Amino acid sequence: MELSPRLHTIAQQVPMGARLVDVGTDHGYLPVWLLLNHQIKSAVAADLREGPLSHARETSRQHGLSESISFRLCDGLADIKADEVDTVVLAGMGGETIAAILKAAPWTRQEKLLILQPMTGAPRLRLWLQDHGYTIIKEAICCEGKKLYSIWIVAGGVMPPLSPAEQWAGVNCSVALRLDYLNMLESKAEKALCGHKAAQIPEQAAIAYLEEVLTGLREMKKELESNDHSS
Ligand SMILES: C[S@@+](CC[C@H](N)C(=O)[O-])C[C@H]1O[C@@H](n2cnc3c(N)ncnc32)[C@H](O)[C@@H]1O
Incomplete structure (x- = not known):
């Protein structure tokens, strides 16, 4: 199984041995790939809608992983307990949705690694994180088709005030792309x-x-x- 360049870059940010939840998992490609590659200890695949979640069940069945993933039909992290995961992926969703999901789960500020990839509204999401006790540790950029995506590694903490340009682009650093x-x-x-x-x-x-x-x-x-x- 091959991941798209965007999902592959996200997968590269997941620590070895992570206990992962993939919120908005859709086809479940990310948790399935990470389990197949022995990169994570456990996986929860969550989605708001039954259709995508049934696709995720099907992907895991095709790879013999039906019993290895816990599936949750819920809004954001509503049915996820803080102590069952240490890494939270929120990818391929709008920035406002990501902020709303984090707002409803303040435990994500405590000793969790968050991997965020907003499709829209990045400047507002960076500001929201800054105002709500999160800090962006690192950003990666990847290219898929003609589009560039930025992927953020985030944790609870204090983020120094961002200038208007940093709200748009993140803190300047010399990374690929x-x-x-x-x-x-x-x-x-x-x-x-x-x-x-x-x-x-x-x-x-x-x-x-x-x-x-x-x-x-x-x-x-x-x-x-x-x-x-x-x-
Ligand atoms: C475009 S797909 C992204 C799939 C995958 N995460 C990726 O990056 O390729 C967005 C998914 O997020 C789900 N979603 C949207 N809002 C959500 C919410 N509040 N809670 C959980 N899942 C949500 C949708 O049902 C859909 O399956």
Whole structure:
């Protein structure tokens, strides 16, 4: 069984011997792959809907793992006990959904490793994490098709205040695909800024914020490029 590049990058972040819950598991590819590769000790596969969860049951049956995974039909982490997992994956969902799931399970701040991969709303989710006692330890970037995805390793803790550009891109660091990621965000911010400037009643606060985002993103790019030249 092969994982997509995005799921494979997520799998690489899961610690050896983890007791995992994959929230919004859909086909259950991640827990099945991790069990087949002997990377995790136990797996809970959770989903809000019966359809995806039955796909996950089918994937596990095909690989002889029906008895090895605990399946939960629930909203977020509602039916997961804090002491049965040490690693929580929330991937392929919107940032608002991820925040709502974490909000309803404050135990995720205590000695758990969270692997988050929001599909939308990354700036707001980074801010939400900062305001709710979580810290982003590390970010990885991967490319699937023409899209770039960022994957965050998060734990309970204090995160230093994020600048507007850091809300968009995370703290600058020299990881694979970082420059492509910054370029992608720069064009997204430029488009958003153009949209705001062209509005009949331009929102000055939004314009000032996006200008700050763009300045910060460009500084990050320069920093990366100068690091590349000096190494
Ligand atoms: C696009 S799939 C992502 C599947 C997989 N996690 C991945 O990254 O490829 C999103 C899944 O999240 C589930 N989902 C959405 N909201 C949820 C919630 N509040 N609690 C649990 N699962 C949820 C959906 O039913 C769907 O199966």
